[in-house]
Amino acid sequence: MTTWLGLRLAETLETCRSVPPENPNILKTLLAIQSTLGHVPANVIPQIAQVLGVTDAQVAGVLSYYSDLRTQSPGRHLIRVCTGESCTANHGGLVLRAIQDYVRDVVGDRAQAERFTVERMSCAGNCAVSPTVMIDGDFCGRVIPSDVPSLLERYR
Amino acid sequence: MKTVRCYLANDTSSRAAGAERLADAWSGRPEIQLIRTSSRGAFFLEPMVERDTPSGRKAWFNVAPDDLPRIVAGVGGTPVAEIPFLQQQTRFTFANFGITEPLALDEYQTRGGLKGLAAARSLPPEAIVEELRISRLRGRGGAAFPVWKKWQVAQQTESEQKYVVANADEGDAGTYCDRMIMEGDPFRLIEGMLICARAIGATRGYIYCRYEYPAAARAMRFAIQKAREADLLDCDDYPFDLEVAVGAGSYVCGEETALLESLEGRRGVVLAKPPYPAESGLYGNPTIVSNVLTFATIPNILVRGGAWHASLGTEGSRGTMALQLGGRVKQPGLVEIPFGLTLRDVLDRFGGGMAPGSRFKAVQVGGPLGSLFPDSQLDIPICYDTFAEAGAILGHGGIVVYDDQTNMVELARHFMAFTADESCGKCTPCRIGSVRGREILDRIQAGEGTAESLNLLRDLGETMKATSLCALGGRAPYPVLTAIEHFPDEFRVRAQG
Numbered sequence: 001m002t003t004w005l006g007l008r009l010a011e012t013l014e015t016c017r018s019v020p021p022e023n024p025n026i027l028k029t030l031l032a033i034q035s036t037l038g039h040v041p042a043n044v045i046p047q048i049a050q051v052l053g054v055t056d057a058q059v060a061g062v063l064s065y066y067s068d069l070r071t072q073s074p075g076r077h078l079i080r081v082c083t084g085e086s087c088t089a090n091h092g093g094l095v096l097r098a099i100q101d102y103v104r105d106v107v108g109d110r111a112q113a114e115r116f117t118v119e120r121m122s123c124a125g126n127c128a129v130s131p132t133v134m135i136d137g138d139f140c141g142r143v144i145p146s147d148v149p150s151l152l153e154r155y156r
Numbered sequence: 157m158k159t160v161r162c163y164l165a166n167d168t169s170s171r172a173a174g175a176e177r178l179a180d181a182w183s184g185r186p187e188i189q190l191i192r193t194s195s196r197g198a199f200f201l202e203p204m205v206e207r208d209t210p211s212g213r214k215a216w217f218n219v220a221p222d223d224l225p226r227i228v229a230g231v232g233g234t235p236v237a238e239i240p241f242l243q244q245q246t247r248f249t250f251a252n253f254g255i256t257e258p259l260a261l262d263e264y265q266t267r268g269g270l271k272g273l274a275a276a277r278s279l280p281p282e283a284i285v286e287e288l289r290i291s292r293l294r295g296r297g298g299a300a301f302p303v304w305k306k307w308q309v310a311q312q313t314e315s316e317q318k319y320v321v322a323n324a325d326e327g328d329a330g331t332y333c334d335r336m337i338m339e340g341d342p343f344r345l346i347e348g349m350l351i352c353a354r355a356i357g358a359t360r361g362y363i364y365c366r367y368e369y370p371a372a373a374r375a376m377r378f379a380i381q382k383a384r385e386a387d388l389l390d391c392d393d394y395p396f397d398l399e400v401a402v403g404a405g406s407y408v409c410g411e412e413t414a415l416l417e418s419l420e421g422r423r424g425v426v427l428a429k430p431p432y433p434a435e436s437g438l439y440g441n442p443t444i445v446s447n448v449l450t451f452a453t454i455p456n457i458l459v460r461g462g463a464w465h466a467s468l469g470t471e472g473s474r475g476t477m478a479l480q481l482g483g484r485v486k487q488p489g490l491v492e493i494p495f496g497l498t499l500r501d502v503l504d505r506f507g508g509g510m511a512p513g514s515r516f517k518a519v520q521v522g523g524p525l526g527s528l529f530p531d532s533q534l535d536i537p538i539c540y541d542t543f544a545e546a547g548a549i550l551g552h553g554g555i556v557v558y559d560d561q562t563n564m565v566e567l568a569r570h571f572m573a574f575t576a577d578e579s580c581g582k583c584t585p586c587r588i589g590s591v592r593g594r595e596i597l598d599r600i601q602a603g604e605g606t607a608e609s610l611n612l613l614r615d616l617g618e619t620m621k622a623t624s625l626c627a628l629g630g631r632a633p634y635p636v637l638t639a640i641e642h643f644p645d646e647f648r649v650r651a652q653g
Contacts, residue, residue, distance in 0.1 A: 023420065023421070023439065024421065025420065025421030026421040026422065027404060027418060027421040027422070028401070028421055029421070030404075031402060031404060058422075061422075061423055062421070062422060062423055065406065065423040065424065066403075066404035066405055066406050066424075067404070067405040067406065067577075068367045068403075068404040068405030069404050069405075083570075084329030084330065085329040085330050085482075085483065085520060085523075085524060085554075085556040086329065086330050086482030086483045086488070086556050088567075088570065089482075089483035089484050089556055089557065089558050089559065089562065090483065090484065121368065121405075122327065122329070122368070122405065122407060122574075122578075123327065123328070123329035123330065123331075123368070124368050125168070125169075125326060125331065125332040125334075125335040125368060125369060126168060126169050126172050126332065127329070127330050127331070127332055127480065127482035127483075127488065127554075127556070128169050128197075128199030128200070128332065128480070128481070128482055128488035128489050128490070129169045129172050129173045129199050129202065129488070130482060130483075130488075132172065137370060139168055139169075139171065139172035140172055141169060141172030141173045141174075142172075142173060
């Protein structure tokens with residue numbers, strides 16, 4: 001980890017220190033770190049455990065339990081395709097495939113890892129305008145496969 | 157030039173449907189002033205733009221940026237009061253939707269907000285619980301437990317510290333009414349929680365909001381800040397401390413004991429009950445965990461009285477229910493109506509039939525653990541008891557329609573895989589059963605199943621139903637088994653051997 005990231009981590013951890021009688025909150029701490037660094041690198045588990053006064057295993061247990069906590073840095077753009085039932089019924093699977101194809105064919109394999117992370121997400125609560133694609137926190141609704149190139153063009 | 161005041165929803169789904177594109181395109185245009193409101197929930201009409209007329213609001217549907225001149229000139233448009241989808245609803249909890257600015261506390265008050273809290277503050281705590289008993293309100297999150305019973309237990313349990321927790325981990329696929337409430341009428345949730353705090357003597361509250369709802373968490377934080385500045389977060393002489401906690405993508409955290417574990421920062425694993433959270437919940441203290449919709453229903457009960465609430469709906473299901481239509485239906489959106497209408501009526505009257513070019517195959521009610529209904533079973537009235545008798549659940553009111561292109565084997569596999577992914581791992585039937593179930597469905601899907609595979613799946617399903625610790629494992633077999641029951645040919649064809 002770079003010095004800069006190390007500093008950001010240390011700063012964030014300071015804000016998560018609990019003052020008795022407050023209990024240390026592992027999940028809240030990990031979410032704070034993720035919001036600062038973009039992910040929670042597994043090698044900082046001991047440092048987190050030490051600040052919170054819990055065991056490494058407790059931190060690792062929480063980190064591995066929640067699917068929205070990531071230990072790898074995502075690409076510059078995070079594309080999440082909803083796989084909830086309404087999106088599935090409205091052919092969200094075809095949209096996911098179109099996005100994967102676009103990223104592979106148009107953006108290219110090497111650039112893909114840096115630029116785009118494509119993943120499935122559980123129901124986004126956007127069911128009334130499904131299928132849903134979430135790009136960097138913005139929701140797009142009623143997406144059809146042929147929309148994909150114009151949708152992603154501005155993120156290239 | 158005269159500036160025309162127009163209204164455009166700022167709800168996540170409205171924005172996803174194009175409201176943001178309109179706002180961007182029209183920003184800086186002197187001829188209009190855009191007021192960003194909550195959404196009426198008629199999402200099939202979004203983006204929808206409204207403006208005032210002497211006879212009430214008028215709306216333009218599915219608006220594109222170059223429709224602006226028409227709207228400014230007042231050409232076309234439909235009076236909002238004449239939109240059938242909205243006209244046929246009975247809106248109490250969602251009465252403000254589409255009308256007010258979500259974070260305008262003064263507008264909330266002008267439209268009757270905070271009157272329920274005032275009523276609660278004029279009553280002794282026992283009388284608040286009594287009003288809820290009369291109302292016969294049942295929890296809207298899925299379990300449908302009588303709300304007053306929970307509150308009474310928490311009220312009568314002696315403790316220095318008690319908590320009120322809003323379950324905003326709306327994980328059921330096909331549901332979005334909690335999101336709408338948090339984004340669109342956040343003070344209603346706060347008011348409901350304050351009434352609960354007063355009734356049980358709680359001094360701290362949390363809104364446990366799922367990670368997928370960033371706009372809802374933002375709106376709630378902002379609304380809490382405003383409520384604090386307006387000195388609303390005070391109960392009698394003690395402050396009521398309210399904050400938003402965010403989850404991290406675990407479906408099972410919608411179960412109350414798992415939610416509390418997660419709120420304490422641990423793995424969101426389900427605990428055996430008893431003790432129930434109302435006696436021993438967050439940090440071992442009495443805690444009321446209720447769904448967002450439940451809390452949002454409560455202010456009206458205090459204003460209009462428990463008897464008013466009990467006068468709506470059916471024998472075992474009083475009041476109104478927020479149904480959320482999605483999937484291959486023509487008119488997806490939010491429908492608030494008293495309990496009792498049949499599923500077919502809801503799909504016809506509000507859903508408007510099927511999306512163009514598709515034919516009905518099945519409808520799933522109650523999220524990913526809900527049963528599937530074929531056309532022959534649509535005449536079931538929507539209430540907790542009829543659904544329980546049919547072995548189904550109403551859950552949180554999600555209704556997802558599937559069309560004839562849906563492959564039932566694939567869908568059944570999707571459901572089992574969902575449970576396998578989301579199982580917290582605490583109990584064996586769910587942890588292992590869901591994985592075995594998914595494997596069996598994988599084999600059937602690959603054409604490698606035998607007649608024995610289906611028997612095994614049924615047997616496994618019955619075991620999971622009977623022995624799982626919580627509803628995730630206990631309900632997971634229902635969508636799979638109802639798919640086999642109603643569409644046996646699709647499974648048999650692939651399980652020949």
